[in-house]
Amino acid sequence: xxxxxxxxxxxxxxxxxxxxLKCNYSYSGSPELFWYVQYSRQRLQLLLRHISRESIxxxxxxxxxxxxxxxxxxxxxxxEDSAMYYCAGGATNKLIFGTGTLLxxxx
Amino acid sequence: DGGITQSPKYLFRKEGQNVTLSCEQNxxxxxxxxxxxxxxxxxxxxxxxxxxxxxxxxxxxEGYSVSRExxxxxxxxxxxxxxxxxxxxxxxSSIRRNTEAFFGQGTRLTVV
Numbered sequence: 530x531x532x533x534x535x536x537x538x539x540x541x542x543x544x545x546x547x548x549x550l551k552c553n554y555s556y557s558g559s560p561e562l563f564w565y566v567q568y569s570r571q572r573l574q575l576l577l578r579h580i581s582r583e584s585i586x587x588x589x590x591x592x593x594x595x596x597x598x599x600x601x602x603x604x605x606x607x608x609e610d611s612a613m614y615y616c617a618g619g620a621t622n623k624l625i626f627g628t629g630t631l632l633x634x635x636x
Numbered sequence: 637d638g639g640i641t642q643s644p645k646y647l648f649r650k651e652g653q654n655v656t657l658s659c660e661q662n663x664x665x666x667x668x669x670x671x672x673x674x675x676x677x678x679x680x681x682x683x684x685x686x687x688x689x690x691x692x693x694x695x696x697x698e699g700y701s702v703s704r705e706x707x708x709x710x711x712x713x714x715x716x717x718x719x720x721x722x723x724x725x726x727x728x729s730s731i732r733r734n735t736e737a738f739f740g741q742g743t744r745l746t747v748v
Binding site: 535538560561563565572573574575578615617619620622623624625626627628629 | 667669671676677678679680681684686692694695726728730733734735736737738739740741742
C-alpha cells in the first residue's frame with residue numbers, strides 16, 4: 530500500500546539551529562514527492578517538490594531512493610518557520626499525506 | 637479572483653442527518669480531492685476525481701459520497717452512515733494528477 534510516514538509529531542528547536550523533518554515513503558514505482566506547510570490560520574500550501582530540486586525559504590529536500598526518504602532540511606531555523614509540515618506522495622492518481630510534524634522554533 | 641472555495645466555514649448538524657459540503661474552483665483544474673484532517677492523523681484521503689463524471693474512493697470513503705458533474709465543482713456528502721463525522725474537511729485541486737495541489741480554507745463540521 531502507498532504510504533508516507535512522518536515519525537515525529539513535534540520538533541522543537543532554537544532559532545539558528547539546524548532543522549531536519551523526516552519523511553519516509555512506501556510506494557511502488559517512482560512517486561512524486563512534496564512538502565506542504567500550514568502556517569497558523571493559513572491554508573495548506575506547497576513548500577517544495579522533489580522534481581524541482583529547488584530551495585524555498587532556505588529549505589531543501591533530497592530524494593533518497595535507497596532509504597526511501599525525503600527529509601526536509603534547513604541549516605538555520607527562523608521563528609517564522611514555526612508551522613505544521615506535511616510530507617506527501619503522488620502516484621496512480623492519489624495524493625497521500627503523512628501525519629504531519631509540528632515545528633516549533635524557540636527564540 | 638482565482639482559487640478554490642469551500643463553504644460553509646462552520647457547519648453544525650444533528651446526528652443522523654446527511655450534510656453536503658461545497659467545493660468550487662475556478663482554476664480550470666482537472667483533479668480534485670477531499671481530505672479529512674484530524675489531530676494526530678494528518679490528512680486522510682476520502683475521495684478524488686481526475687476528470688468530470690469520474691471519481692475514486694480514497695482510504696476512508698465509507699460513509700461519504702461525492703459527485704463531479706462539473707469540472708469546477710466537487711461536493712462531498714457526509715451521510716448518516718459515517719460513524720464519526722465531526723472533523724475538519726479540506727478540498728484541494730490540481731492541474732492534473734501528481735502536480736501541486738491548491739487547498740481551500742476548509743469546513744469544520746460538528747455533529748451533535
